[in-house]
Amino acid sequence: MNELSSAHAASGEDRHASWLELFFDLVAVAGVAQIAHLLHDGGATELGQYVLLFLAFWTAWICFTLYGNVAGERTHTRTVLAAMFCMAVMAAAVPGVHAGENGQARALALAYVVVRLLANRVWRHRREILVDWPAAQMSLGVIPWIVSLWAHEPARYWLWALGIALDLYVTFTVSARDIVESHRAHDRRERKRSSRREALLPVSVAAPDADHLSERLGLFVIIVLGEGVAQVIEAASEVSWNRRLYGLASAAFLLLVALWSLSFRHGYAGVPYLTARSLPARAALPLHCFLCGCLAALAAGLGAATEHLETLPDGTRWLLCASLAGYFLLTGIAALRQPGGTQRWLLSVVLPCCSLPLLIAGFGAGLGTVAVVWLLVAVTLWPTVYEGRRSGRAAPAARPEP
Structure with missing residues (x-):
C-alpha cells in the first residue's frame, strides 16, 4: 500500500470520487459515445480513426484522473473544468474528423494540446513527479499534435499516431531519475530568466491513492x-x-x-x-x-x-x-x-x-x-x-x- 493509501487507512476515512470527479467522468460518456459511432461503418479507415481518438481521449482523461487522485481536496476546480470543456470540444469534433472536415480536426487537436499542457502545468505547480504515468507531465507526445494543426489528412493522422507512440515510449522507458533531472533543468532555466533568484520548493514523488x-x-x-x-x-x-x-x-x-x-x-x-x-x-x-x-x-x-x-x-x-x-x-x-x-x-x-x-x-x-x-x-x-x-x-x- 502506498503512503497516501496508508494515510487514509490510518485516519479511518474511505475516499470516494468527488462530485467534481463524477462530473468530469460524465464527459467520458459523451466522448466514448461519439468515438464508438465511428465503428458503425466497419471500414479500415474508421477503425484507425477509432483507435487514435480513443487513445487520445483516454490519455486526456487519465492525466486529470491521476491529478485529482493525488491532489484530493487541493484540486484546482477551474483547471479541471477547463480540461472538461476541452474534452467536450474533442467529443463534439469527432463526427467532423470522420467526415474529413479540417476545421473540426484542428479543433480536436487544439483541444487535446490544451488538455495536455494544462496537465503538465498542474504537475509542475505541485512540484511533484508522477512516476506511475510520466506522460501526464511530459509534453513530448504533444509536439506532433501541435504540428498537425497545419497538416491535412492523411498526414494529420500519422502525426497523431506519432504523438500517441511517443507517449507510450515515455511511459515505458522514462525513469523517475529522468523526470527529476528534467524538472531540475527546467528550474535552472527559470532561474536564469528571472531577475529574482528565489528558491524553488524541492521536487517530491507523488504517491497515488490506489x-x-x-x-x-x-x-x-x-x-x-x-x-x-x-x-x-x-x-x-x-x-x-x-x-x-x-x-x-x-x-x-x-x-x-x-x-x-x-x-x-x-x-x-x-x-x-x-x-x-x-x-x-x-x-x-x-x-x-x-x-x-x-x-x-x-x-x-x-x-x-x-x-x-x-x-x-x-x-x-x-x-x-x-x-x-x-x-x-x-x-x-x-x-x-x-x-x-x-x-x-x-x-x-x-x-x-x-x-x-x-x-x-x-x-x-x-x-x-x-x-x-x-x-x-x-x-x-x-x-x-x-x-x-x-x-x-x-x-x-x-x-x-x-
Missing part, C-alpha cells in the same frame, strides 16, 4: 458498458420490433451483464482477474485502456447488429467477435500474475474464449445475427461456469470432517 484510483478506473469501465446498452436502445428505437429484435436485445443485455460480472465480481479496477497491486501502474493503466477500447468497440458492434437483424455484414461480425477476443486476451494477460493454476486456467478459459469468437467471425457468414450474439454470450459465460465447476469439485475436499 483504492481511489481503482474506483475511478472502474467507473470508466461502467461508462463503457453503459454505452453498450445505450447503443442497443438507440438502434432499437429505429427498427421494427419483432422476434428477432427481442432475441437480439435479450442476448445483448445478457452479454453486457456477463462482462460486468467478469470485470467487477471477478476483477479489480474493472479488469477481470486482476488483483490489487499485482501489476505496477505503468502496466495496469495501459491494460485498462486497451480493455476499455475493446469494450467500446463491442458496444458499437452491438448497436450495428441491432440495425441488421437478419444477417450481419462481415465487418460488423468481425468487429463483435474480434473485440470480444481482444477482451479475453487482455484478461489472460491480467491473470498471468494470479498465483497458482495459471497455465491450466489459460488453456481451459482464455484460449477457447479468444479462439472461438475468431472462428465465429471467420466461418459464421451463414449464421443469423441473433445466433451470432447468443454464441458470444455462451463464450462470455464460460469463465463463470468453469470457475463454478472447479469450486464445486474443490469444495468436498476442503470440507472438514465431522
Whole structure:
C-alpha cells in the first residue's frame, strides 16, 4: 500500500470520487459515445480513426484522473473544468474528423494540446513527479499534435499516431531519475530568466491513492458498458420490433451483464482477474485502456447488429467477435500474475474464449445475427461456469470432517 493509501487507512476515512470527479467522468460518456459511432461503418479507415481518438481521449482523461487522485481536496476546480470543456470540444469534433472536415480536426487537436499542457502545468505547480504515468507531465507526445494543426489528412493522422507512440515510449522507458533531472533543468532555466533568484520548493514523488484510483478506473469501465446498452436502445428505437429484435436485445443485455460480472465480481479496477497491486501502474493503466477500447468497440458492434437483424455484414461480425477476443486476451494477460493454476486456467478459459469468437467471425457468414450474439454470450459465460465447476469439485475436499 502506498503512503497516501496508508494515510487514509490510518485516519479511518474511505475516499470516494468527488462530485467534481463524477462530473468530469460524465464527459467520458459523451466522448466514448461519439468515438464508438465511428465503428458503425466497419471500414479500415474508421477503425484507425477509432483507435487514435480513443487513445487520445483516454490519455486526456487519465492525466486529470491521476491529478485529482493525488491532489484530493487541493484540486484546482477551474483547471479541471477547463480540461472538461476541452474534452467536450474533442467529443463534439469527432463526427467532423470522420467526415474529413479540417476545421473540426484542428479543433480536436487544439483541444487535446490544451488538455495536455494544462496537465503538465498542474504537475509542475505541485512540484511533484508522477512516476506511475510520466506522460501526464511530459509534453513530448504533444509536439506532433501541435504540428498537425497545419497538416491535412492523411498526414494529420500519422502525426497523431506519432504523438500517441511517443507517449507510450515515455511511459515505458522514462525513469523517475529522468523526470527529476528534467524538472531540475527546467528550474535552472527559470532561474536564469528571472531577475529574482528565489528558491524553488524541492521536487517530491507523488504517491497515488490506489483504492481511489481503482474506483475511478472502474467507473470508466461502467461508462463503457453503459454505452453498450445505450447503443442497443438507440438502434432499437429505429427498427421494427419483432422476434428477432427481442432475441437480439435479450442476448445483448445478457452479454453486457456477463462482462460486468467478469470485470467487477471477478476483477479489480474493472479488469477481470486482476488483483490489487499485482501489476505496477505503468502496466495496469495501459491494460485498462486497451480493455476499455475493446469494450467500446463491442458496444458499437452491438448497436450495428441491432440495425441488421437478419444477417450481419462481415465487418460488423468481425468487429463483435474480434473485440470480444481482444477482451479475453487482455484478461489472460491480467491473470498471468494470479498465483497458482495459471497455465491450466489459460488453456481451459482464455484460449477457447479468444479462439472461438475468431472462428465465429471467420466461418459464421451463414449464421443469423441473433445466433451470432447468443454464441458470444455462451463464450462470455464460460469463465463463470468453469470457475463454478472447479469450486464445486474443490469444495468436498476442503470440507472438514465431522
